[in-house]
Amino acid sequence: MARGKGGGTTYYHKAAQKWVAELRWVDEATGKLKKLCRYARTRREAEELLAKMVAERAQGLLPEPSQVTVVQFAQRYLQGLEGEGLRPNSLRLARQELVYALPSLKDPSAHDPLGRMRLQEVRPLHVQRVVDQLRQGYAPRTVRKVLNRLRALFQRACELELLPRNPAGAIRLRLPQGERAARALEPQEVLRLLEVADGARSREMALLLRLLLETGLRRGEALALQWRDVDLERGELRVWRSWTKVNGKGDFTQPKTRTARRVVPLPQSLLLRLRAWKEELAQRLPQEVLEEAFLFGGNKPFDPDAFNHYLRRLAQRAGLGKVRVHDLRHTWASLALSRGIPLEVVSERLGHASPHVTLGIYRHLLEEERRGYVVDLETLLGLPAVRPQA
Structure with missing residues (x-):
């Protein structure tokens, strides 16, 4: 269904068996016709996609069509980190974290559905599939690091206006009950x-x-x-x-x-x-x-x-x-916080960039501590204790 000049169109693609939201426009700098297509399962979803594309183009937020794949962009991303003076060991870890999710970054012949996708085609569902697969064979701490690295990779693409949003931003990795990334010894x-x-x-x-x-x-x-x-x-x-x-x-x-x-x-x-x-x-x-x-x-x-x-x-x-x-460091911090040492002091001793970093790592412990600090009005005012009814 055509929308008139600049409004785009939606149609059903028989070969792909999907609905297509297509937007065409003339590049003012080159005078060339440009086209951007996005796919949806239903006509309604295609209509919504098209409306969003028209709005993004009007606001200057619509990414220019690009054939760059995720792996190709990952290579540029790592080169950028090296140019920023990232320490060799940190650069090695960053590359390894991406290889877990994008095997073709290390072995071009490896099976890599996400890595071979066009960067602009990636949706949260694609990232979720990779995370779910990693959880089958790797420790939660490793999977969390990989997810954080993917977030950083796609965020860089957003900053360069290659993507309108971060497809890894919506992914939440919940650890199994009672399992944490680090262990604090009793x-x-x-x-x-x-x-x-x-x-x-x-x-x-x-x-x-x-x-x-x-x-x-x-x-x-x-x-x-x-x-x-x-x-x-x-x-x-x-x-x-x-x-x-x-x-x-x-x-x-x-x-x-x-x-x-x-x-x-x-x-x-x-x-x-x-x-x-x-x-x-x-x-x-x-x-x-x-x-x-x-x-x-x-x-x-x-x-x-x-x-x-x-x-x-x-x-x-x-x-x-x-x-x-790392559990030894986690043990020291947990013992220090549980004994009332201020968060700012613990953060300084650990060498964290800010107390917010410490809070993000040890939030579970701090919440347990906060629940212990409550004011019982009856006790404070010396009133008789309230007995539970039988």
């Missing part, structure tokens, strides 16, 4: 883990474990520490870089945000252990060599994967099941 579980660690042979690994549990540092931040970064008189340490693995090799990287550079106070028990460890090393190393040495590894930091293996074996011996390195 106090008795922390005690058991430390008991087993103190009984093991590796004193350095046990000390690293305590440092992570008592400060909330990231693994890479702790491994990058040299003795010159630790002030045993003031009882604090300075975080300014991270030791991570990039392309199979250890390397130093700079913090992601300004707030990740921070000074972290040390608990008294941990401070005493660090002093004792440094005094022991001072008997074997000259002072100038000791100050340049790393807390964990000596002249070179431990391999980042070494502590992962250590923690896995330790947790198994402690009967705690699977415990990941």
Whole structure:
């Protein structure tokens, strides 16, 4: 059904077995005729699509027709991240997250329905199918990261006016009941883990474990520490870089945000252990060599994967099941918040960009805490307690 000049038309496409909303217009810059088609299941949906296309064109929001596929745009997106100076390890993770959803980004011959679609054809349903498929074989935390990366990818397309809206924005990933992306150990579980660690042979690994549990540092931040970064008189340490693995090799990287550079106070028990460890090393190393040495590894930091293996074996011996390195950081934050340490202080210690980041990660715990703070008017005014009726 034609709508007159500039109004577009709708019709049924027999081969595709779908209704088509088609809008044609003349590009004022080139004088060439342009056409944009969108498909719908019913005539009514096609009419609604056409009306939306006409309105978007009038407002200058209608994307120019493009044959760019999702994978092609993903390649441009990653090149843009590299040009923005994204750290090598972060760039590697971004690419890996996209490969989970777009296999042809790594292997051009791979089965990849979403990746081979035209970018402008992608709808929320297509993204939902990919997410549902990923949930069959990957951990919830991995699937969430992939979804967030897809949101960022399509959001960039929106900013470039290639898309009118983000097709991944409407997707919600709900974790199964009782399952969360990270695990917070209970106090008795922390005690058991430390008991087993103190009984093991590796004193350095046990000390690293305590440092992570008592400060909330990231693994890479702790491994990058040299003795010159630790002030045993003031009882604090300075975080300014991270030791991570990039392309199979250890390397130093700079913090992601300004707030990740921070000074972290040390608990008294941990401070005493660090002093004792440094005094022991001072008997074997000259002072100038000791100050340049790393807390964990000596002249070179431990391999980042070494502590992962250590923690896995330790947790198994402690009967705690699977415990990941990030769970230690999550444990510190959860214990701190549950004991009334202000959100702003916890966020600063963790090196988050803002308290909003911390709130988004630990909202479940904060809500539980807030439910505990209620005002009982009867108790406040000294009135008799109300007894439930039989």
